[in-house]
């Protein structure tokens with residue numbers, strides 16, 4: 001055991017205080033206009049859609065600050081990054097996006113930033129044989145994977161792996177957060193299965209403005225008919241409206257749904273077209289498809305958004 005005299009101990013303390021003051025002075029000299037990693041002790045993460053941000057916020061917990069570019073009602077297929085967005089992307093330590101060409105107009109900027117820092121697609125780990133193809137372009141996949149909760153769980157696992165690789169020191173935190181979230185998502189998946197099964201089989205037909213619900217249909221046994229293709233970037237025509245109207249009339253389908261991120265004129269045209277053929281179709285409610293609801297509302301989270309959709313569909317079709 002070290003036993004020093006009082007004076008040498010005092011000298012040692014003095015030395016330590018000086019060293020501390022010196023290092024504080026150095027830190028104080030770091031240019032503050034350069035947003036460095038972990039300015040507030042948290043990683044700054046920018047996500048594209050709210051659903052992706054929700055994953056990162058849940059898995060990252062108190063180790064991350066997450067912001068996202070596309071708010072409520074925003075259509076990711078058409079979204080172009082503004083100057084402010086580019087700045088937010090450049091300032092982030094890490095960027096997460098959905099992928100599978102959902103953010104079709106952001107490919108260039110994400111690729112460019114990806115040369116400087118990690119830019120990760122949460123859908124990267126989903127095996128191709130679990131993906132649906134995009135009928136409009138057979139080489140491409142349907143990007144709307146979040147509507148099958150069991151597939152979105154794979155996106156959670158991907159984000160967990162990416163966070164652990166980026167910040168291995170907090171591996172146990174990310175793993176604990178992810179397993180808690182995955183448990184909630186497993187319950188949500190079961191909820192959707194049980195609820196949708198209460199709709200009689202012949203009435204289990206979901207008619208919406210664009211084909212966002214393909215994975216939803218496959219996972220939960222619902223037939224899906226959309227007016228527009230997989231991406232909203234392609235315009236629908238009068239012929240598409242007429243085809244859908246004919247289907248509604250011949251199959252006696254009574255409800256159609258509007259989507260939060262798509263103008264509702266398209267689906268209203270279908271309702272009017274059916275009325276002209278003496279078939280009454282009602283709007284069964286608004287579904288959240290490519291964007292979540294407002295922050296602070298239940299639909300402002302992924303879980304709340306899926307529950308809202310399931311409950312709205314069940315109520316209208318049952």
Ligand SMILES: [Zn+2]
Nearest residue numbers: 212230232290
């Ligand atoms: Zn879409």
